[in-house]
Amino acid sequence: MRRRSFLSACALTPVAATLGCTSSEPDRGSGGRARISYGVWDQLQVPAMRTVVEEFTAEHPEIEVDIQVTPFATYWTRLQTSITGGGAPDVFWMNGPNIRKFAAYGTLLPLGERLAAAGEDLAAHPPDLVELYRYQGEQYGVPKDYDCISLYYNKELFDAAGVPYPDETWTWDTVRQALPELRNRERNQYGISSAIDRQRNLYPTIFQNEGWVVRDGRSGFADPATIGGLEYWTELIEADLAPNAMATADTDGRSLFLGGNVAMYHGLPNDAAAAYEEPAVRERTGITVLPRGRVRGNVIHGLANVVNARTPHPDAAFELVRFMAGRRVGEIQGASGSALPSYRGTESEYLASKPEFRLQSFIDQVDDATAYPVSLNTNTWENLQYQILGEAWIGAGGLSVAEACRRLAQEMDTVLAEEPR
């Protein structure tokens, strides 16, 4: 290539790139097939989602589905931008903290009428979850999987300390009595992880103490019952029976558990995959229900499939969501062992995927569970939690948790007051 033509080619490159971006026709494959995209964030679940899509296209050869994986860290930013600017997936995963915001701004296709017309009543999914994806009387999402929290424990550390394994008889007091035995300063070993982790630690103990997080546009953090639920953790830190938030910020609870540095931690169903991977860890890990506080308590959350309100193919997109609400998809997800399916009765496949673990504990606790607390701008006050509670989680000399909770409640109320009713 001569130098001049090379240089003019260089000069034209940006122009060409701009021109290349302008084709934004809705994709229609050959022969009138509808082509829709499905947005997900969890790489671990992609194989199961592929199988689902394969079976779906076998049933609906006229619809083609592309799976788009975006890492969770950027999933929501990207989704919000692409919904505004175009190019968002037709069907995508939704979670509790975001559903109301997306629904309130009309970005999601209402599914109620279509579900009714298709005779789909979602009765096979946990009612708390179906409710989570309902906003102002309209159904926007169809549950896909669910999770609540169980107690993971390290049998070797319990054996070494001569403490019997935790089971359904355990209460907060049993935990408090066992922790000094499980503490080993030389090994930097603690009995339990007390990380500031709302879903694994904070919400379950708040609910076990009959506390609450958000209700009728008010924060529950100033309620003594809520504070009591959090004091369970901070008292353990002050007594040096659990690592403080500085330690768990450096190394999270799950890693401390996998590394044998904590004897117990509150874990999600997905956490079982990491514990199952390494044979030595698999061998020494046990799973049981959470210890009881004032009452049994837990938090239930789950993902749902939703449809983009601006999809050019609402019918095809709904077909996919409807297919995913069925038993077969529950079985595929369960068998993959990567998610606990929300379709009742398909959990058995999930349980069989890791027979050494008592995964039944998760299912047993659904009745104890409270729905994951959300409002319209959930993310905003969720971020306040970590920022304000952090200083109460560093042990002696820090802020008292009661004081931190009152501050949190005040700031959270300000956020909630700005939400449109």
Added chain:
Amino acid sequence: MTTVEDATRTAAVDHRPRRHWLDSGRSRLTAYLFVAPVGLGLLVFYLYPAVATFVLSFTEWGPFGGNTFTGLSNYTTVFALDTFWTALGNTVLYMLIGLAVVPVAIAIAVLLNREGLRGVAVYRALYFIPFVTLPVASGMVWKWLYNGDYGLINAFLSVFGIPGTYWVANPGTALLAIGVVQVWSQVGYYLIIFIAGIKAIPRDYLEAAELDGAGPLRRLFSITLPLLSPSIFFCTVISVINTLQIFDLIYVMAQSSTANPAFNATQSVVTLFYQMAFVENTKGTATAVAFVLMVLIAALTAIQFWLQRKWVSYV
């Protein structure tokens, strides 16, 4: 009457080329074409966003677009936020710690310029590597080094019986710990500038000073540093602009996913902006924060340019 002098002057005027080659229409067009990609880039990626940010800072954004004009309310909101003032204070601290890069880089440059030092290129490359490494990558590595339970730094300290801490999770140490990494990652760049600056100082000056009996320190402070002052000025300006915008190291080391008690203690203006814009989705207030930062950077840079007249010597 025409003097010789006048004649030569006229001749000089006459002999000066009338038109620069670029002045002919065709070549001028060519020149603009060459500048166009950069100009277009600046326009699209710098000027337009800056103006748009300014305009948006007077509006309130819905989570999915659709902005309404709200006047100065974003600015009053921002100035009433404790978190904004904390972030601003932290940012000034980052800036001050970041300025340490200048003396550190000068010291290393002077050492590397010593007569008879072998392998200078190797040292220069070693110091430069952190600068060309992705901040996210070096942030990850330093986060592990700083880890309170498993980190190499604490393991090293424990050899001497010094108790370590959770460096990036302890509200008392996190900002300093991140600032140190910032200096470490930038030092290579400033080093190159100072090495070049020192090389440009004529040897005669130093030799003359030596003959006059000036010791190495006296030569450093009376010859090298004053003659290096234009480079020092450039480096302080760049360093201040860079560290006022510090983001990635903080985000990676102290603010990624898990709850960190040092979150507030490490918050900078840009991490606050990120949180507002992309986590809480209050893009209106976020753009106000960004604009305040821009004004601050412009003001500090202007002050530095004004002050330089007093201490920078252009020989």
